[in-house]
Amino acid sequence: MAGGQPRARSNAKVSLLNEPDSIRAVEREILEAASTHGYPEAAQFAIRLALEEAVFNAFRHGHKHLPDEPVLVDWTVSRGSVRIVVEDRGPGFTPDAVPDPTHEDRLELPHGRGVMLMKAYMTQVEYNDRGNRVTMVYQKPQDD
Amino acid sequence: MAQADARLRVRKQDGVVHVEFVDRNILDEANIQQIGEEISSLIDSESAPRLVISFSNVDHLSSAALGTLITIHNRMKAKKGQLRLANIDPQIYEVFVITKLNKLFDIHDSTEQAFASFR
Numbered sequence: 001m002a003g004g005q006p007r008a009r010s011n012a013k014v015s016l017l018n019e020p021d022s023i024r025a026v027e028r029e030i031l032e033a034a035s036t037h038g039y040p041e042a043a044q045f046a047i048r049l050a051l052e053e054a055v056f057n058a059f060r061h062g063h064k065h066l067p068d069e070p071v072l073v074d075w076t077v078s079r080g081s082v083r084i085v086v087e088d089r090g091p092g093f094t095p096d097a098v099p100d101p102t103h104e105d106r107l108e109l110p111h112g113r114g115v116m117l118m119k120a121y122m123t124q125v126e127y128n129d130r131g132n133r134v135t136m137v138y139q140k141p142q143d144d
Numbered sequence: 145m146a147q148a149d150a151r152l153r154v155r156k157q158d159g160v161v162h163v164e165f166v167d168r169n170i171l172d173e174a175n176i177q178q179i180g181e182e183i184s185s186l187i188d189s190e191s192a193p194r195l196v197i198s199f200s201n202v203d204h205l206s207s208a209a210l211g212t213l214i215t216i217h218n219r220m221k222a223k224k225g226q227l228r229l230a231n232i233d234p235q236i237y238e239v240f241v242i243t244k245l246n247k248l249f250d251i252h253d254s255t256e257q258a259f260a261s262f263r
Contacts, residue, residue, distance in 0.1 A: 020174065045204070045235050052206050056173070102244040108218055110211035113243050117207055120242045 008033040011076040018059045018067065026073055027051055030084070033077035039140055046121035047082055047138050053114035054086040054134050062088030062132055081123075082138040092131030151179050154186065160194045160262055161186055162255065168203045180212040184219060193225035196258045200231040210245060217248060226250075228258035 010033050014026050030051065031044050039047070051073075058071040066089055074085040101112040119125045123139040153164040163183060167175060187193050197213075213229075220227040230252045232240065240246040252258040 042235065048204065049206070049239070056206065056208060060173075107244060107248045108214060110214040110218075111207075113207035113210055117239065117242065 008036045010037075010078065013072065013074045015070040016055065016073050017070050018063070023052075023055055026075075030075050030077065030082070034082055037077055037079050037140075039077075039082070039138075043082075043138060043140060047084070050118045050122045050125075050136050050138070051084055051086075053118050054084070054136065057114050057134075058086050058088035058090075061093065062090030064090070066090060080140055082140075083135065084137075085133060085135045087133040090132055092128075094131055095127050151175055152182050154182075158259070158262075160196055160259055161190065162196045162198065162259075164198045164200060165202050168201055173208060176206075176208050176212050179209075180215060183212075183216050187216070187219050187223060187225060190225070191223070193220060193223060194262055195220060195225060196228045196230055196255060198231045198255045198258075199229065199233065199236065200255070202236065203233060205236055205239065207243075210239070210243060214245070214248070226262065228252055228261060230255045230258040 009029065012026075012029065016022055016026060027048060031048060034044050034047055055071060055073065063069050063071065069089050071089075072085075072087040074087075076083045095115050098112060098115050099106060101107075101109065101116055106112065115125075118134070118136060121138075122136040124135075124137040126135045127133065128135075151166050153166060155162050163186070165179070183195075183197070187195065195216075197216075217227055227250065229249050231254060232251060237246070237251070240249065240251065250261070252261060
């Protein structure tokens, strides 16, 4: 970095509507910031996947009956970690009640993998008690 | 094959339908739905279909896209068809491994190998 400041914005709070272009714009901005802060491609793949799953779940499930309501995305990219909070206005859910999608009996079911992928790719994934807000952290590996 | 679809490239060779994605990122819900419908209509138009889906242009996907692939798998199974996936980028293949869907799908390194597996 040679003492220079990264040019991309490193944090923002965005009110996001369920429109592909808007979702892509936020995703692009977070990934640009991650790239500026030296996150390798594999990290960007992980962050992108988790973000998309969280936003998809918020609109698909959280806002099932609130199709015109926005979802809040609050993100911060720093040298050591990326933190993304996705909050919807729905009733919430109990993430621990989501059955294991890798169980043999569930492999042929076409849904139920989003939360597991978020947990697999992010360092930390936590829900609030109501289950309408997820906080995800990706810790950059030390040797990168 | 009179397919002029926006989301897929489709051709038929030696009785095998070969599908490639136009999009590098098969994520958008609308795209995924359209992809699912297009492939489903291909399956419906064949008896005992043999289908290779190539991921050579794809650099990202989501659980919704995986869901569509599972629906395709189930539809193929119902029609006693044979489905092969091919050319999956290592990062995307890892998603299949994490979700254990590499056990459900017949995955080949290349399209050629996928075609050869029908012989």
